[in-house]
Amino acid sequence: xxxxxxxxxxxxxxxxxxxxxxxxxxxxxxxxxxxxxxxxxxxxxxxxxxxxxxxxxxxxxxxxxxxxxxxxxxxxxxxxxxxxxxxxxxxxxxxxxxxxxxxxxxxxxxxxxxxxxxxxxxxxxxxxxxxxxxxxxxxxxxxxxxxxxxxxxxxxxxxxxxxxxxxxxxxxxxxxxxxxxxxxxxxxxxxxxxxxxxxxxxxxxxxxxxxxxxxxxxxxxxxxxxxxxxxxxxxxxxxxxxxxxxxxxxxxxxx
Numbered sequence: 001x002x003x004x005x006x007x008x009x010x011x012x013x014x015x016x017x018x019x020x021x022x023x024x025x026x027x028x029x030x031x032x033x034x035x036x037x038x039x040x041x042x043x044x045x046x047x048x049x050x051x052x053x054x055x056x057x058x059x060x061x062x063x064x065x066x067x068x069x070x071x072x073x074x075x076x077x078x079x080x081x082x083x084x085x086x087x088x089x090x091x092x093x094x095x096x097x098x099x100x101x102x103x104x105x106x107x108x109x110x111x112x113x114x115x116x117x118x119x120x121x122x123x124x125x126x127x128x129x130x131x132x133x134x135x136x137x138x139x140x141x142x143x144x145x146x147x148x149x150x151x152x153x154x155x156x157x158x159x160x161x162x163x164x165x166x167x168x169x170x171x172x173x174x175x176x177x178x179x180x181x182x183x184x185x186x187x188x189x190x191x192x193x194x195x196x197x198x199x200x201x202x203x204x205x206x207x208x209x210x211x212x213x214x215x216x217x218x219x220x221x222x223x224x225x226x227x228x229x230x231x232x233x234x235x236x237x238x239x240x241x242x243x244x245x246x247x248x249x250x251x252x253x254x255x
Contacts, residue, residue, distance in 0.1 A: 068148035078103030168214035204248035216252035
């Protein structure tokens with residue numbers, strides 16, 4: 001299990017200094033999430049992952065509400081985008097950014113996705129240190145302010161320490177006071193060094209430390225994606241691991 005004394009201390013400190021009470025996801029939003037999950041346009045491959053990814057429970061934990069302005073980072077093929085956009089379509093707004101063109105182009109113009117917008121991100125700004133698979137990005141801005149929520153699913157590991165610092169700062173600057181930052185990623189053993197088998201994993205204690213250094217407070221964590229039979233030793237794409245990786249699920253707030 002990945003919990004550690006440092007994480008326990010961080011949770012304790014966050015609870016001591018928390019200044020806000022966070023309301024649960026309302027019934028209307030839950031109904032919209034369920035409707036998005038049942039949408040006949042969802043690919044079968046998306047549905048097959050519902051049991052593992054637990055999207056309803058995950059979005060409830062993150063505190064999603066249908067009237068929020070939400071930014072999703074690095075949406076990949078749009079698995080969560082196909083859920084977030086319809087939920088937010090009537091009363092909120094969904095933004096996509098960083099390697100988001102594929103998802104945006106695939107869904108643009110469809111009913112229920114009218115309030116989805118792409119925030120362009122210049123890929124030329126991204127570099128890779130020699131011999132590294134991780135990306136570095138200099139300080140930047142998303143160009144939007146006072147967002148209610150930013151979410152990123154299994155992406156922090158893709159960046160160098162400097163890249164994560166600049167990413168987290170850009171997220172902080174884009175959120176309103178009280179805005180939420182939800183982070184999920186594949187778990188790495190605490191303080192385990194980089195090597196080819198674990199490069200797509202990241203230490204949750206390190207993630208908490210770095211995001212708090214950007215100015216956030218830790219609100220809570222969830223064991224929704226805890227997998228006791230993941231030994232945290234192997235590449236997440238291995239046949240023996242894929243679809244069953246242990247993932248940490250964290251929620252932060254901009255105070």
